[in-house]
Amino acid sequence: MTSVEKWMTKNPITIDQDASIIEAIHLMKEKGIRRLPVMAKGRLSGLITERMIKDYTPGKATSLDTWEVHYLLSKTPVKDVMNTSPQTITPDEELSTAAQVILDHKLYGLCVVDAKGSLVGIMSVGDMLRAVVEFAKTAK
Numbered sequence: 001m002t003s004v005e006k007w008m009t010k011n012p013i014t015i016d017q018d019a020s021i022i023e024a025i026h027l028m029k030e031k032g033i034r035r036l037p038v039m040a041k042g043r044l045s046g047l048i049t050e051r052m053i054k055d056y057t058p059g060k061a062t063s064l065d066t067w068e069v070h071y072l073l074s075k076t077p078v079k080d081v082m083n084t085s086p087q088t089i090t091p092d093e094e095l096s097t098a099a100q101v102i103l104d105h106k107l108y109g110l111c112v113v114d115a116k117g118s119l120v121g122i123m124s125v126g127d128m129l130r131a132v133v134e135f136a137k138t139a140k
Contacts, residue, residue: 002094002095002131003091003092003093003094003095004089004090004091004092004093004094004095004097004098004112004121004123005091005092005112005121006095006131007095007123007127007128007130007131008091008112008120008121008122008123008127009121009122009123009124009127010120010121011121012036012037012119012121012122013027013031013033013036014036014037014038014039014119015027015036015037015038015039015048015078016038016039016040016078017038017039017040017045017046017077017078017079017082018077018078018079019077019078020073020074020075020076020077020078021053021056021057021073021074021076021077021078021081022070022073022074023078024036024048024053024078025053025073028050034049034050034051034108035047035048035049035050035108035109035122035124036048036049036078037086037111037119037122038078038079038082039119040079043117043118043119044086044088044111044113044117044118044119045079045082045084046078046079046082046083046084046085046086047082047083047086047111048078048081048082048083049083049108052081052082052083053081056076056081057069057073086110086111087101087105087107087110087111088110088111088112088113089101089110089111089112089113089123090112090113090114090115091112091114091120091121095128095131098110098123098128099128102123102125102128108124108125109122109123109124109125109127110122110123
């Protein structure tokens with residue numbers, strides 16, 4: 001078939017585990033992404049997504065005003081909200097294996113790590129859809 005490496009997003013944008021939730025929100029909006037691998041001393045330590053942040057953020061029914069919510073999020077480090085054990089896959093795995101992991105765990109993406117555990121990419125559902133489109137074009 002084809003490997004994860006061919007379709008993954010290489011050199012993904014990351015964030016340090018000590019960065020604030022507000023920094024993560026701004027970075028995601030600025031770059032148009034929905035997930036950030038979280039790094040600690042150059043190593044993958046977790047993953048934070050828009051959904052995790054949304055679940056962590058107080059709802060509209062809170063008695064806090066906008067500024068208080070912003071203040072709390074600016075003081076909360078990413079490491080307090082992130083998934084500390086994100087699903088990973090290696091770049092040499094088949095695309096079908098990555099798709100199965102995403103389906104089995106009901107995910108929207110995987111962190112791609114090399115044999116040493118270093119982050120080398122992200123394999124998102126969007127990346128997989130690009131592959132499907134390409135496969136469909138060549139099948140005609």
